Amino acid sequence: MVTHLGATRDRGYHGYQQSLRSRRGPSRMSRDGPPHLDLASSEDEDPPSRTPQKLAMPMGIKKAVRQLQHMQVPVSSKRTRHSRALKHFYAEAKETLAILIPWRKAIHKIGGHFGGGVQSYFVFLRFLVVLNFLSFLLIAGFVLIPSVVLSSPNNTPSIPNGTNITGKELCMKYDHSPEVLPVFYTFFLDLLSGTGFMEYTYLFYGYYSNTVAESKGVSYNVPLAYLLTASFYFLFCLVCIILRMGNVVRVLVTTGSGGERGYSARVFTDWDYGLQGDRATGLKQNTIRYRLQVDLEEDRIRLRAASLSPGQTVGLYALRALLNLVVIALIIAAFFGIAEATSFSQREAVKWTGVVGLLLEFLPSIVITASNFVVPFLCDQIARLEKLSPSTTVIVALLRAVFLRLVSLGVLLFTLWSQITCSGKADDTDCKICRYNSAQYQCWESRVGQEMYKLTLFDFLTTMVLLVLVEFPRRLLVDHCSCKLTRWVGRQEFLVPPNVLALVYGQTVVWTGALFCPLLPLINTIKFFIIFHCKKATLFQNCRPAIKSFRSTSSNFFFCLVLLFGWILSTVVLIYSMAEIHPSFGCGPFRFSPTMWSVIQASIDNLTKTTQDFFNIIGSLAFCVPLFLLSCVVLSYVAALASVYGKSVAILREQIKQDGRDKQFLVKQIKDLTRILGVPKHEEDQYDPGASWGDHHASASPPQYLPNVHSFPSASHY
Amino acid sequence: MGGAASQLPKEMVSEYQELTFLTKQEILLAHKRFSELQDRDSLSSRVPMEKILTMPELKSNPFRRRICHVFSTSEPNDGSLTFEDFLDLLSAFSDSATLEIKSHYAFRIFDFDDDGTLDAGDLEKLVNCLTGDTDETRLNPEEMRQLIKNILEESDIDKDGTVNLSEFQHVISRSPDFVSSFKIVL
Numbered sequence: 001m002v003t004h005l006g007a008t009r010d011r012g013y014h015g016y017q018q019s020l021r022s023r024r025g026p027s028r029m030s031r032d033g034p035p036h037l038d039l040a041s042s043e044d045e046d047p048p049s050r051t052p053q054k055l056a057m058p059m060g061i062k063k064a065v066r067q068l069q070h071m072q073v074p075v076s077s078k079r080t081r082h083s084r085a086l087k088h089f090y091a092e093a094k095e096t097l098a099i100l101i102p103w104r105k106a107i108h109k110i111g112g113h114f115g116g117g118v119q120s121y122f123v124f125l126r127f128l129v130v131l132n133f134l135s136f137l138l139i140a141g142f143v144l145i146p147s148v149v150l151s152s153p154n155n156t157p158s159i160p161n162g163t164n165i166t167g168k169e170l171c172m173k174y175d176h177s178p179e180v181l182p183v184f185y186t187f188f189l190d191l192l193s194g195t196g197f198m199e200y201t202y203l204f205y206g207y208y209s210n211t212v213a214e215s216k217g218v219s220y221n222v223p224l225a226y227l228l229t230a231s232f233y234f235l236f237c238l239v240c241i242i243l244r245m246g247n248v249v250r251v252l253v254t255t256g257s258g259g260e261r262g263y264s265a266r267v268f269t270d271w272d273y274g275l276q277g278d279r280a281t282g283l284k285q286n287t288i289r290y291r292l293q294v295d296l297e298e299d300r301i302r303l304r305a306a307s308l309s310p311g312q313t314v315g316l317y318a319l320r321a322l323l324n325l326v327v328i329a330l331i332i333a334a335f336f337g338i339a340e341a342t343s344f345s346q347r348e349a350v351k352w353t354g355v356v357g358l359l360l361e362f363l364p365s366i367v368i369t370a371s372n373f374v375v376p377f378l379c380d381q382i383a384r385l386e387k388l389s390p391s392t393t394v395i396v397a398l399l400r401a402v403f404l405r406l407v408s409l410g411v412l413l414f415t416l417w418s419q420i421t422c423s424g425k426a427d428d429t430d431c432k433i434c435r436y437n438s439a440q441y442q443c444w445e446s447r448v449g450q451e452m453y454k455l456t457l458f459d460f461l462t463t464m465v466l467l468v469l470v471e472f473p474r475r476l477l478v479d480h481c482s483c484k485l486t487r488w489v490g491r492q493e494f495l496v497p498p499n500v501l502a503l504v505y506g507q508t509v510v511w512t513g514a515l516f517c518p519l520l521p522l523i524n525t526i527k528f529f530i531i532f533h534c535k536k537a538t539l540f541q542n543c544r545p546a547i548k549s550f551r552s553t554s555s556n557f558f559f560c561l562v563l564l565f566g567w568i569l570s571t572v573v574l575i576y577s578m579a580e581i582h583p584s585f586g587c588g589p590f591r592f593s594p595t596m597w598s599v600i601q602a603s604i605d606n607l608t609k610t611t612q613d614f615f616n617i618i619g620s621l622a623f624c625v626p627l628f629l630l631s632c633v634v635l636s637y638v639a640a641l642a643s644v645y646g647k648s649v650a651i652l653r654e655q656i657k658q659d660g661r662d663k664q665f666l667v668k669q670i671k672d673l674t675r676i677l678g679v680p681k682h683e684e685d686q687y688d689p690g691a692s693w694g695d696h697h698a699s700a701s702p703p704q705y706l707p708n709v710h711s712f713p714s715a716s717h718y
Numbered sequence: 719m720g721g722a723a724s725q726l727p728k729e730m731v732s733e734y735q736e737l738t739f740l741t742k743q744e745i746l747l748a749h750k751r752f753s754e755l756q757d758r759d760s761l762s763s764r765v766p767m768e769k770i771l772t773m774p775e776l777k778s779n780p781f782r783r784r785i786c787h788v789f790s791t792s793e794p795n796d797g798s799l800t801f802e803d804f805l806d807l808l809s810a811f812s813d814s815a816t817l818e819i820k821s822h823y824a825f826r827i828f829d830f831d832d833d834g835t836l837d838a839g840d841l842e843k844l845v846n847c848l849t850g851d852t853d854e855t856r857l858n859p860e861e862m863r864q865l866i867k868n869i870l871e872e873s874d875i876d877k878d879g880t881v882n883l884s885e886f887q888h889v890i891s892r893s894p895d896f897v898s899s900f901k902i903v904l
C-alpha cells in the first residue's frame with residue numbers, strides 16, 4: 001500500500017514537475033544548458049519577446065541564448081529599436097526642460113550631501129523665490145509701470161464728482177517730509193524704517209494717486225488696477241500653493257504614508273547605490289541607523305506604554321495636560337508683550353528721533369523675533385518632560401512654533417488696527433471726523449506698509465547677523481580650539497523646521513503688506529535670493545550632516561500647509577482692509593472713496609447697461625444661493641469619491657495581508673503533506689540550494705527558479 | 719571616446735546592446751573606463767577586484783565586495799571581472815533594467831554566505847553594512863536582535879527562519895523606489 005502510494009505519488013510528483021515544466025516549455029531554449037532560464041517574470045509571456053537582456057545570467061549564457069533565439073525565430077528588432085528611440089527622445093526632452101529650473105545642480109548637490117530633509121527646505125525656498133518674482137512682475141506690469149507712465153507732473157488729486165468733502169480738510173492733510181533738519185545718518189535711518197524720504201515713493205501706497213488716464217478711447221483706471229492686481233496676486237499665490245500641495249499629496253497617497261513600510265522593506269531597499277564619496281555614504285549610514293534606532297525605540301515605548309498600570313497612565317496624561325497649560329501660558333505672555341510693544345511704539349516713535357527713534361520703530365519686530373526664539377526653546381525643554389515618541393515630539397514642537405509665529409503676527413496687526421480705527425468705535429473723539437485716527441495716522445496705509453517693511457527688513461538683518469556673528473565663529477571655534485566646551489557644543493546642525501517657519505513667516509508678512517507696499521514682493525525676492533545663497537554657504541561651510549533627519553515627503557506637505565495658513569491670515573487682513581476701513585483722505589489711490597471696494601462698484605456703474613445687469617445678477621442672492629448650493633453638492637460628491645477611494649485602498653491592503661496569510665496556509669499544507677507522504681531524500685536535494693551550485697556554470701541560477709510558492713495555487717494537479 | 723570606439727568593434731557593441739540594458743554611449747564609456755583599469759587592452763583579460771574597487775562609483779559603497787563577487791565569473795570566484803562581467807554589472811544597475819533583474823541581483827548581493835537564502839547571519843551582516851561596520855556605528859546586540867526578529871516576522875512567509883528569493887521579491891515589489899535607488903551610472 002505504502003509503496004503503491006509512494007509510486008503513484010512519485011509519478012504524480014514527477015509528473016507534476018514535468019507538466020509544470022512543459023507549461024513553461026517554450027522557455028527551455030537550450031535543452032543542454034541550465035534548464036531554468038525562466039525568471040520570476042510572468043509565466044504567460046510569449047517566448048519570442050523574452051529577450052536575453054532580461055536574463056539574470058552572465059554574458060556567456062546570454063550570448064548562447066541569443067544565438068538559439070536567432071536560429072529559432074527571426075528576431076525583428078524594428079519595434080524594439082523604435083521604442084528605444086522614443087524612450088531616448090523623451091529622456092532628452094526632459095533633460096532640456098530641466099535646465100530651465102534654477103539652482104537644479106546646487107539643490108541636487110545639497111540632497112546628496114545632506115539628505116532629503118535639508119533638500120526639501122531649499123526646494124521650498126526656490127519655490128518662494130519664483131513665486132515672489134512672478135508676483136512682482138504682475139504688480140509691476142499692472143500697477144507700477146502705468147502709474148509711472150501716467151502720473152501727472154503736479155500730482156494733484158482729482159476729486160471725483162459727487163463726493164462730499166466738506167469738513168474733511170483736516171483729514172486731507174498729509175505731511176510726509178521730515179520735520180527736523182536732516183542729520184547725516186537720517187538717510188540710513190530712513191532707509192531702515194521706511195520713513196522720511198522713503199515714505200513718499202513708489203514703495204508705499206501713499207504715493208499712488210487716483211489717476212484715471214484716458215487717451216484715444218482707451219482708459220486706464222489706476223485705483224481699479226491697484227485693487228484688482230492685489231486680488232489677483234492673492235488668487236495666483238493660492239493657486240500655486242494648491243498645485244504644489246496637490247503634487248505632494250499625490251505622492252504621499254500613492255506611497256501610502258511611509259510609516260507603513262515595514263523594517264524588511266527598509267532594510268532591503270533603503271540603500272542608494274548612486275552615492276559617491278565617504279561623506280555621502282557616511283551620512284546615509286547615519287540616517288539609516290538613526291531611523292532604525294528611532295523606530296525600534298518607538299516600538300519599545302509603545303510596548304511599555306501598553307504595559308503601564310492605569311494609575312501611571314493617568315499620571316502621565318495629567319502631567320502632559322499641565323505642561324500644555326504652561327506652554328499656552330508662555331504663548332499668551334508673548335502675545336501680551338507684542339501688543340504692548342506695538343502700541344507703545346506707535347505712540348512714542350514719532351516723538352523721538354535718531355537712534356532712539358529707530359529702536360522704538362523697530363520695537364515690535366524686536367519683541368516678535370525675541371519671542372520666536374525664546375518660546376520655542378522653552379517649549380522644547382518642556383517637551384522632554386512629556387515623554388512622547390520622537391516623531392510626535394517633532395510634530396508637536398512644529399505646531400506650537402507655527403501657532404506662535406502666525407498668531408503673534410496677527411496680534412501685531414490687531415494692535416495696529418485698534419489704534420487706526422480706535423478699536424472699531426466710530427464715535428471716539430479721534431476717529432469721528434475721518435473715520436480713522438487721522439491725528440496719529442495721516443496716511444494709515446503707508447504706516448501699515450512701513451510696519452511690514454520693517455518686519456521684513458528686521459527678519460533679513462537677524463538672519464544675516466546670526467550667520468555672520470554666530471555660525472561662522474562657532475565653526476572657527478570648534479575647528480581650532482579643542483576644549484571640552486567646544487566638543488560638547490559641536491558644529492552647527494542645519495535644523496529644517498525652524499528655518500522653514502522663518503520662511504513662512506517672512507512670506508506671510510509680505511502677503512499682508514503687499515496691498516500697502518506694492519514693491520514688497522520685489523524686496524522679498526531679493527531677500528530670499530540672498531538667503532538662499534547664504535544658507536547654502538553656511539550649510540557647506542559650517543554645518544555637519546544632521547543625525548536626525550526630517551522625513552521629506554510628509555514635510556513637503558506640511559510646509560505647504562503652514563504656508564496656506566499664512567495665506568489665510570493675510571487674506572483676512574486684505575479683505576477687512578478693502579471692505580471695512582475707510583481709506584485715507586490724504587494719500588493713495590482710494591482717497592475720496594468710502595471703502596476701497598467701492599471703486600469697483602463705481603467702475604461697474606460706468607459700464608454698459610447689459611454688463612451692469614450681468615454683474616447685478618451675479619451679485620444678487622438669486623444667483624449666489626444656487627451657486628453655493630451647487631458647489632456644496634459638488635464638494636460632497638468629491639468627498640464621497642475620496643472616501644470611496646480610501647476605502648478601496650484599505651480593502652486592497654487587507655487583501656494583500658490576506659494573500660500573505662493564504663500563502664502561509666498553503667505552504668504549511670505543503671509541508672504537512674510532504675511530511676506525511678514522506679518525500680524521499682533525492683527530491684529534497686532538488687530544493688537544496690547548495691547542491692546545484694557547482695553543477696552548472698560557475699554562477700548559474702540558484703535553484704529558486706524551481707516551481708516556487710507562487711505557482712502552487714494554480715496547479716490543478718493537486 | 720572616439721579612440722575607444724575604434725578598439726571595440728561595432729558588431730560587438732550592437733551585440734552588447736541587445737544583451738544588456740545599456741545604450742551605445744554607456745557601453746563605449748564602460749569600455750573606456752574598463753580599459754583604464756586594465757594593463758593591456760584585451761576583452762578576455764580580468765581585472766582584479768582591488769583595481770575595480772578603486773573606481774569612485776564603487777569605492778565607498780558598503781556592498782562593493784559583494785557586488786564584485788556576484789558578477790564575477792572567475793573559477794575560484796576571487797571577485798575579478800572581465801569586460802563582459804563589467805557590462806553585466808552595469809546592465810543590472812542601469813536605468814532601464816527591470817525590477818526582476820534588479821531584485822534577483824540584490825538578493826544575491828545580500829546573500830553573504832552564498833547559500834541561496836538570507837538567514838539571520840546574512841541579515842545581520844546586511845544591517846551592519848547599512849549602518850556602518852565600526853564599533854560606534856553598529857546597532858547594539860539588543861536592537862539587532864529586535865530588528866532581525868521584526869524583519870523575519872514581516873517577510874518570512876513560510877516561517878523557516880530564512881528569506882528566500884520569492885519572499886525577497888515579494889517585499890521588493892511593494893517598494894516603488896527600489897528601482898531608482900538600485901542604480902549605478904558611470
